[in-house]
Amino acid sequence: MSEERSLNFIEEIIEEDIRSGKHGGRVHTRFPPEPNGYLHIGHAKSICLNFGLAKKYNGLTNLRFDDTNPEKEETEYVDSIKEDVRWLGFEWANELYASDYFEQLYEFALKLIKKGRAYVDDSTAEEIASQKGTPTEPGTPSPYRDRSVEENLRLFAEMREGKYTDGEKVLRARIDLASPNMHMRDPLMYRIRHAEHHRTGNTWCIYPMYDFAHGQSDSIERITHSVCTLEFIPHRALYDWFIEELEIFPSRQYEFARLNMTYTLMSKRRLLQLVNEGFVNGWDDPRMPTISALRRRGYTAASIRDFCERIGVAKRENVIDVSLLEFCVREDLNKTAWRRMAVLDPVKLVITNYPEGQHELLEGENNPEEEGGGGSRQIPFSKELWIERDDFMENPTKKYFRLGPGLMVRLKHAYIIKCEDFVKDESGNITEIRCTYVPESKSGSDTSGIHVKGTIHWVSVPHAAKAEVRLYDRLFLSEEPAAEGRDFREHINPESLQVLPDVYMEADLARAEQGRGYQFIRKGYFTLDKDSKPGALVFNRTVTLKDTWAKAAKKG
């Protein structure tokens, strides 16, 4: 069937399950975010995995919000999560919430109490912690561990009724205080929280813990393959224990290694810190690794899906080189982005032998990668142009292919020019470059016979549109800003955002559409920012072009 013979370990498990007829060959996964923050590229890996698995094996995927902690969860996050999953190109079978199951979960708890498998504990958090023992020493029983079923039933009902304050009592599973797996030492099932929940409001004052909600939710939804990250491995024994004791649908949990990426952070807690402490301007600041930030920056959904495909799925801890993500977006944008010219750091160039007041329209294809150039646009040309300041060198080095005194270069889509002279101000800055052009070298009908090594981009001075351009670089200077013993705040790149307020570009760009990628020739991929307004254009740089010249120049 599958041509690409190599499967990841989860696909192998699923194919084996299908072969053996488990669940009648049915595959049903879920993506279970907690709505307490925005989704990041690490979640994209999980989304692509869960939805991708279901798609590949003709199954379904639920979107389930794991909302069992009313103090951290908000509707704003629910909305952003839905938007991000959709944008990535996935369709969920059902939109569900763990809070939908609160009543059912309560019934499950009752069942365990009646079986003598759960008890109400009056111990404080500190007492319970010390009762757990240590990895090498067994725990000790709580003095309340052997309450009667009747008493437990009454107390638990009273907990629900609101008779107790936060922390006064908890419901615990009665398992094994000597288990080498700490999670099996009578874990908490319910705690009291007199807090308003984003969906259930004040209906409840007791809330189930993750371990007493997640597996049961999977089971209620008849999830066949519950895929999560490595840190939940020790929870699996508990996951299975509850399912067995409750005698409910046997969902199974499988764990893979979460995504880590160089030069960024991947923990919601730290990302929240970046937002709250003002290191970035919100969750969708284009320097963030969140899906919303990547989208705003100009990353395409296709490129993120491709990235998730390429990084693979395994159990080994990994740190992916961010250059792979950049490669993926360049590869996608190279095929789809319209080429335009924009001069980021302008210096004036005057063509002395071009008639004053004359201008003409030249043609430039939208995308040379597309068949037939993907259509074209007209580019106004005139006597005065803006060119890039670093496309001129007063004393050019031997391998410099651009402009310098006496040197010739091609103006993209236009003519070959020769630098005759240049003007400097008192402080030695070049203020104007004076050239002559070769009339018979016009792009497309060049009869000059002249061959030049370099081609530069330009914008006609009287026709230029002006825009603000935001250049983004990695947020951190260190490959692993959150590595052990580090305060990531000390590794922030002070130059991660560079704002260019006055960039000249082709007037055509005034009609740029949001969500579309543009390649500013020789400069990189850009996209219109949401801050942009007619007459006050704002572009974000998605990623630079690969620049082997800059690399070579840096080396000397």
Add this chain to the structure above:
RNA sequence: UGCCCGAUAGUAUAAAGGUAGUACAACUGAUUUUGGUUCAGUUUGUCUAGGUUCGAAUCCUGGUCGGGCAACCA
């Protein structure tokens, strides 16, 4: 010190006892009206010690190294 997971080029990921391959990165060169793209090529790898086997990255045993686990978070 208990339990659990893992270990293949710089980074990831394949090879289900039979030629260690692929991608990114790096480096050469060719092409190019983007120092982009494309194309061709190069460099670099099975943690370790034993064992089983005609044959081990793969199976077994010991070790080493890395990570996780003792929240009324998920």
